[in-house]
Amino acid sequence: MGNQDIYVGLDIGTTSIKVIVAEYIQGQMNIIGVGSQRSAGLSRGVIVDIDQAVMAIRQAVSQAEEKASIKIDSVVVGVPANMLQIESVSGMIAVGDASKEITDEDVKAVAAAALVRNLPPERESLSLTPTEFIVDGFDDIKDPRGMIGVRLEMRGILFTVPKTVLHNTKKALSKAGLSIRTVVINPLATAQVALSDGEQDFGTVLIDIGGGQSTAAVIHDHKLKFTSVDQEGGEFVTKDISVVLNSGFKDAEKLKRDYGNADSLATHEDNTFPVTVVGKTEPVMISEKYLSEIIEARLGQIFKRLNAALQQASALDLPGGIVITGGTTAIPGITELAQDIFNHQVRVFIPGEMGLRHPAFTQALGLIQYAAHLTDIDQLVASVLPNGEAPMPVSDQKPAAKPTPTAKPADAEPDTTEKKPNALRRFFGNFFE
Incomplete structure (x- = not known):
């Protein structure tokens, strides 16, 4: 990496698209631009409408370009662990x-x-x-x-x-007028910022709870050893609230953000708030505890399925414990719920950068960190991949200019966990030898 370089991380999530522009000067990262836009054309982490996704990405990139005063030509993009x-x-x-x-x-x-x-x-x-x-x-x-x-x-x-995953990603980026600087597996990128050097070395379970899906990954010896994807995330919590309370989706999302808690034991029946109910002229008063029970039920199901997959891989006894991140982990009480289900120490990672202190930005920050720390050898090896994208030179981001779009598709379905227990245990065990 040179004395000064500019990296653009593009995180295309099911519910939102984040773009972060960072400048590296003598090894120090400075955030110079951020863009965030509601996603369109995605379902459960997968792009189902490329044109809609491209429009949303262009808007997010345009915001970042305006704030950073640069023209974005290439991006570091992540690929989910679906069917990895x-x-x-x-x-x-x-x-x-x-x-x-x-x-x-x-x-x-x-x-x-x-x-x-x-x-x-x-x-x-x-x-x-x-x-x-x-x-x-x-x-x-x-x-x-x-x-x-x-x-x-x-x-x-x-x-x-x-x-299909790679094709959709490249197609969307191409239609948005962007090139790929580096492609990164999402859990590897997230680990760059969410885990300490010791946690990556000795072994840690990293769980990213996004809007459309949740991904559990095992990082050990600074390598990704195992992944399991659950096809549910924070969006399903919102849908549950909407269905149970007969409220619109946007109102349900606002209730989750303003009053939500994943630990029903920490809430009280006496604390109530008004809810706009479809078909009624007057708001209905709902207790904080009732809302919490709805949230707890869905998140509990997600954690239990991930727990079963991690137990099957004998991954829960690693020294680093469990680290959770992703937009949904902003819900209060989620740490207590996770600890109760996994029966292990759990902590939530929240980025410390000014203006990005929300777990939803972990992935985009991780993409930048991962690309910035690639060595010459990593880049040489990556250049032999079919249609591989080797990291581009520093000059690819040009100062000033009018905003230019971006895009990138998402991904497919779950995988690694589906293997037979014996084969999976052998595979996982060999990695730790």
């Missing part, structure tokens, strides 16, 4: 004679060798992360360039996703 598959890969090449130094081309060649595999026609390689290089039997090498050897090996982790 994680596998270990390795590749080996002969460098040549013993006096030849290993070059960038050799690194690309060994990364390409690691990608040689028969993927199903409906899947595509999204990301390849090197874990170590081996030169003539000497392992645990992070950057082999400049070394001398006759045999070069690389071990890494490959993430694959449904082709």
Whole structure:
């Protein structure tokens, strides 16, 4: 990373689209622009109408451009963990004679060798992360360039996703007039800001409760080891409130934000508030406890399903405990509810940056942090991916100019948890060896 660089994180969520523009000067991140817009064309984290999604993204990008006084040409985008598959890969090449130094081309060649595999026609390689290089039997090498050897090996982790997910993302960005700077798996990006270095190293469960879905991820040894996606999120809590109280969706959302609590034991029947009910001229008084019970029921179901998936993977005893984030975690009492269901220590992560102190901004901030800390080796390896987008130079964001749109689609359906218990335990156990 250079002395100064500008990164744009684009988080396309089911309920809102966030754009954050950050400037890195000598390793220090400064937020210079933020855009947020109500989502359109998405359902449960998946883009169902590209044109509507493009319009919403353009509006969010336009806001960020106006505040940052730059023209946004490229963005760092996230891909949800829906139907994500994680596998270990390795590749080996002969460098040549013993006096030849290993070059960038050799690194690309060994990364390409690691990608040689028969993927199903409906899947595509999204990301390849090197874990170590081996030169003539000497392992645990992070950057082999400049070394001398006759045999070069690389071990890494490959993430694959449904082709539809990537195609929709690229199509939406293209229609919005934006290019992709880097594509990141969402849980990896979130971990960059939500977890400390020690938590990423020793192992932590990270749960992102968004509007349309909830994702549990296991981060260990600074790597993504496991994901489980539940197809429900905060939007379903709002729908429950709307249905039970016969109130409009917007009114239900406002009730959730203003009076909601995920822990019914912390509320009282005596505290009441007016609710606009469809078909009635006068507001109806509803107790704080009743609203809390509606919220608690739905969030409890989500946590229980995620808990079952994490137990199946033997992931709940990691030293880092459980960290939750995402827009829905702004509801008071959610930590107590989560601790009661998971029976482990739980904390909520809220970004500390001025103007972004809400868990809904965690993902967009994480995208920037992830892209900013990519090494030269990471970028070289990423450049061999089919249609891979290598990070672009600093000059891609131009000062001033009128706002230009953006876009990016979402994603598919759940995956990794669906595997048989025995196979999953073996897979997860091997990672921890």
